[in-house]
Amino acid sequence: MGNCWFRDQISIYRVSSNAKSESPKDQSPVVKEEAKEDSKLPSNPEEVEDLRRDTATNPLVAFTFSELKKITGNFRQDNVLGVGGFGRVYKGFITEDLREGLQVLQVAVKVHDGDNSHQGHREWLAEVIFLGQLSHPNLVKLIGYCCEDEHRVLVYEFMARGSVESNLFSRVLLPLPWSIRMRIALGAAKGLAFLHEAEKPVIYRDFKTSNILLDQEYNTKLSDFGLAKDGPVGDKSHVTTRIMGTHGYAAPEYIMTGHLTAMSDVYSFGIVLLELLTGRKSLDKSRPVREQMLADWAAPLLTQKRKVMGMIDPRLGGDYPDKAVQKIAMLAHHCLNRNPKARPLMRDIVCSLEPLQVAVDVPVMEAINP
Numbered sequence: 001m002g003n004c005w006f007r008d009q010i011s012i013y014r015v016s017s018n019a020k021s022e023s024p025k026d027q028s029p030v031v032k033e034e035a036k037e038d039s040k041l042p043s044n045p046e047e048v049e050d051l052r053r054d055t056a057t058n059p060l061v062a063f064t065f066s067e068l069k070k071i072t073g074n075f076r077q078d079n080v081l082g083v084g085g086f087g088r089v090y091k092g093f094i095t096e097d098l099r100e101g102l103q104v105l106q107v108a109v110k111v112h113d114g115d116n117s118h119q120g121h122r123e124w125l126a127e128v129i130f131l132g133q134l135s136h137p138n139l140v141k142l143i144g145y146c147c148e149d150e151h152r153v154l155v156y157e158f159m160a161r162g163s164v165e166s167n168l169f170s171r172v173l174l175p176l177p178w179s180i181r182m183r184i185a186l187g188a189a190k191g192l193a194f195l196h197e198a199e200k201p202v203i204y205r206d207f208k209t210s211n212i213l214l215d216q217e218y219n220t221k222l223s224d225f226g227l228a229k230d231g232p233v234g235d236k237s238h239v240t241t242r243i244m245g246t247h248g249y250a251a252p253e254y255i256m257t258g259h260l261t262a263m264s265d266v267y268s269f270g271i272v273l274l275e276l277l278t279g280r281k282s283l284d285k286s287r288p289v290r291e292q293m294l295a296d297w298a299a300p301l302l303t304q305k306r307k308v309m310g311m312i313d314p315r316l317g318g319d320y321p322d323k324a325v326q327k328i329a330m331l332a333h334h335c336l337n338r339n340p341k342a343r344p345l346m347r348d349i350v351c352s353l354e355p356l357q358v359a360v361d362v363p364v365m366e367a368i369n370p
Contacts (some may be wrong), residue, residue, distance in 0.1 A: 034116075048147050056369075060132050060159050063155060064146065068092075068109060073092075086120060090108070094143075110154040112153065115146060121152060128227045136194045159213035159282040161218065163214070175279075179358045179360045184218065187219060187221070188207075188220050188272065189346055191220065193263075193347045203228065204265050205228055205265070212272070218360065234250065238261045245268075250264070250268070252338065254267075263341070267340070273331060277332065278298065302332055305326060308325060311329075328356070
């Protein structure tokens with residue numbers, strides 16, 4: 001399958017992160033190294049651009065905080081798109097009178113909550129660095145940032161339909177049809193494949209439905225690069241790092257050892273495939289104990305055809321191709337292999353998903369009548 005590699009260069013938003021350290025044990029060398037990095041964190045746009053000088057390929061706008069007030073209507077409450085551990089995301093609009101040379105554009109403005117913690121600052125800076133050097137149709141576009149006094153803000157392109165999470169698990173919106181779910185899977189796979197195959201490989205580390213955003217036509221873009229890490233180089237097989245991520249998505253070997261590889265992302269991709277297939281969340285404490293962890297419940301069933309057909313999201317109403325369902329189940333099975341070396345490469349996952357695409361009739365964003 002490797003020969004088919006491609007050359008692509010409600011709270012509707014969820015804000016990172018319930019991404020917390022899952023195990024503080026045996027991390028002191030890494031923590032000490034990261035503490036050194038914390039002392040070098042930039043405090044103004046000039047220092048940010050100094051850090052970006054060697055890697056930046058995408059020009060970013062350094063916004064002033066007063067400009068962001070104008071963009072968001074002084075951070076009006078009714079412009080809030082989402083709230084999370086990092087802070088809030090606001091809908092905003094760049095007008096032609098804001099600053100000469102800026103494009104008129106609808107944007108999403110992600111505001112740090114103001115505690116200026118090292119981890120929050122590090123995640124903010126990681127997004128500026130990674131999205132300032134990476135560009136791809138399946139990665140969200142970073143327009144600019146603000147680094148003024150205690151303010152740490154990111155300004156992205158606006159994604160009209162919000163996150164996959166808010167669409168897939170909504171009790172108000174119409175259920176996502178099978179064709180849209182396959183489109184989402186392929187777009188997300190292409191985004192991860194691009195990161196893994198970049199000149200300097202990147203491990204995303206926090207792949208989940210709340211970090212996959214959708215535009216009006218359900219085109220998929222990965223967002224929130226706060227936990228992304230440079231991949232291993234040379235003869236190194238992994239990167240050793242603090243254990244960060246989201247419970248229910250993180251690969252078991254990463255949780256146990258802190259050893260991070262591209263295969264950690266592949267495992268997380270398998271979890272998202274299960275969510276698209278079943279309509280269940282990766283972790284749902286409202287379900288019976290044995291069914292709360294989606295991977296634990298579903299993984300033993302993925303190779304049993306009859307059991308797979310019984311797992312499918314009932315909200316699909318039986319409107320799906322049986323053969324494609326079985327192929328998605330087997331693909332998820334391979335992604336969730338306990339042996340990370342046995343998992344498929346993201347490029348091969350792209351090849352597996354491409355034949356499963358069907359014509360998409362983009363539905364109007366509408367709610368279910370009560």
